């Protein structure tokens with residue numbers, strides 16, 4: 319008998335634990351709202367992926383919608399894939415704060431006993447999910463990019479688990495994909511990287527149930543006050559529609575941004591759809607408004623040409639631009655990580671390089687490979 | 691008794707140098723390679739040191755706390771050389787394989803065991819090896835204190851802090867009563883280097899090492915046994931981007947000319963494709 323056959327025969331004698339038959343049921347997602355009182359895109363992505371998981375587990379998909387004046391979105395979440403929407407609508411929940419939101423989700427988990435609970439790996443999601451997991455005493459897998467359902471055999475305990483959630487996430491500096499399981503605790507919790515999962519087509523024939531939920535708060539849930547929320551507003555810029563993005567980092571300085579504005583202007587004069595981008599380093603230093611920010615917490619872009627000037631290439635910046643068709647990096651440090659994703663690199667001071675580039679574009683001596 | 695009335699804890703982790711990062715055959719992080727203080731933890735420590743500068747050195751005490759193998763002492767000593775006052779290491783084979791839940795349980799229990807009533811706890815937003823951002827919030831939950839993640843600005847106001855945190859497309863400002871835990875981003879500050887005046891203390895200060903027994907937990911509550919999650923398998927990913935072509939030349943002008951040439955080739959190639967199609 320081969321070892322494989324032996325293994326298989328052994329496993330036949332294992333006790334089978336069906337995850338979906340342990341008094342827990344249903345796939346839940348947190349339907350995240352943004353300060354403008356619209357759902358974050360990841361909400362629709364979670365509904366798309368959650369639907370797939372729920373179908374594999376032959377169970378329902380529930381969205382938890384928390385905020386103030388948010389009930390109007392419940393029907394929309396059903397059109398986008400939810401079978402049920404639990405609405406927690408309360409003036410005190412208007413802006414995200416981790417303590418009351420944790421309590422709400424904790425109460426819902428206690429009452430509903432979900433099998434799976436997914437969050438978007440947004441800045442809110444990654445603040446909230448770990449606190450919830452610690453309160454309900456379960457595991458949490460961060461920033462997942464793939465899910466599946468399958469078996470898990472624990473040879474030591476002679477147990478075979480069926481219908482376990484496979485949570486796959488990049489690890490070891492994105493060089494590997496690790497599959498994480500949480501076979502013993504409920505719910506199986508994960509956060510899902512935004513921009514990865516595919517939303518469903520909006521379908522107005524989809525039917526679902528809308529349920530109001532009133533949580534039990536105590537004073538200690540509201541010890542933190544929201545003082546100010548500051549998101550974009552004002553002049554809109556079109557980073558997503560641009561064919562060329564000239565993007566500046568902390569290495570450019572305030573004056574340098576004037577040079578980059580000039581670069582964008584000259585490109586536009588030549589008929590290119592060009593826009594000015596920036597790293598968070600530059601935004602944080604106050605060189606430019608956050609509307610220009612590219613990256614994980616800014617805009618995700620994929621122009622034909624992305625020109626990164628004085629940007630080191632932190633992983634959060636790369637997350638928002640590495641799918642660009644061609645990347646040109648200008649940096650005085652030849653070891654800057656930005657070069658790891660660049661098509662073309664110039665090692666040098668931007669103050670020397672960029673004026674020559676502008677001049678060449680102006681004279682028609684530098685052209686760019688852009689699509690129509 | 692010390693008259694240092696304001697007590698700060700900073701959670702610190704040591705991580706492999708990114709280029710050396712690799713998995714063991716069990717799919718866990720190989721901790722035997724060259725390592726450094728996790729960059730986000732350095733920003734957390736800097737936030738603590740800035741707070742110490744604000745409140746006054748004579749009134750403030752910084753405790754750096756870590757959990758990991760004995761060689762994590764390296765980062766703790768580095769923290770002392772930057773201006774931390776006390777260093778604690780929770781180190782025990784029983785802790786091997788801890789996920790974030792078990793790690794937070796161990797660290798939270800240790801902090802309670804120390805019996806220092808910390809006014810504020812800082813942690814790095816995340817580590818560059820685990821990348822979860824879980825441990826800070828989970829320690830706060832254990833300690834029963836509020837937390838804010840993604841903090842990039844802190845104003846100290848005595849019995850509370852006003853903090854600004856990163857948000858997609860902007861930021862949010864909260865007023866947080868103390869004690870609280872804050873996780874700090876890399877945009878918050880610029881960490882200082884070691885200071886000569888702390889060099890001797892950093893070398894001689896005793897690093898107090900605690901075991902799992904010492905903090906009153908059992909082997910079942912920590913390590914892989916106490917972890918709800920497990921790593922089922924690890925696969926390699928392949929990247930398809932070709933390496934960067936560096937522009938060469940005697941002068942900057944030459945390099946830019948070479949770039950112009952490369953771009954022109956791409957434009958012509960796409961024109962040729964368009965004609966064929």
Ligand SMILES: Cc1cc2nc3c(=O)[nH]c(=O)nc-3n(C[C@H](O)[C@H](O)[C@H](O)COP(=O)(O)OP(=O)(O)OC[C@H]3O[C@@H](n4cnc5c(N)ncnc54)[C@H](O)[C@@H]3O)c2cc1C
Nearest residue numbers: 567568569597598599613614615616628630632635650668
């Ligand atoms: C939760 C979170 C979310 C984040 N989201 C984002 C995001 O969405 N977008 C984002 O960009 N960042 C984001 N960040 C921040 C990110 O980690 C980096 O801190 C940031 O991208 C660094 O910006 P930078 O490259 O401009 O600055 P630095 O890292 O300081 O790099 C400056 C670069 O300029 C080069 N340089 C300096 N002078 C010159 C010169 N004269 N000529 C040429 N080169 C020069 C230097 O060599 C260096 O490489 C986020 C961080 C966190 C924690």
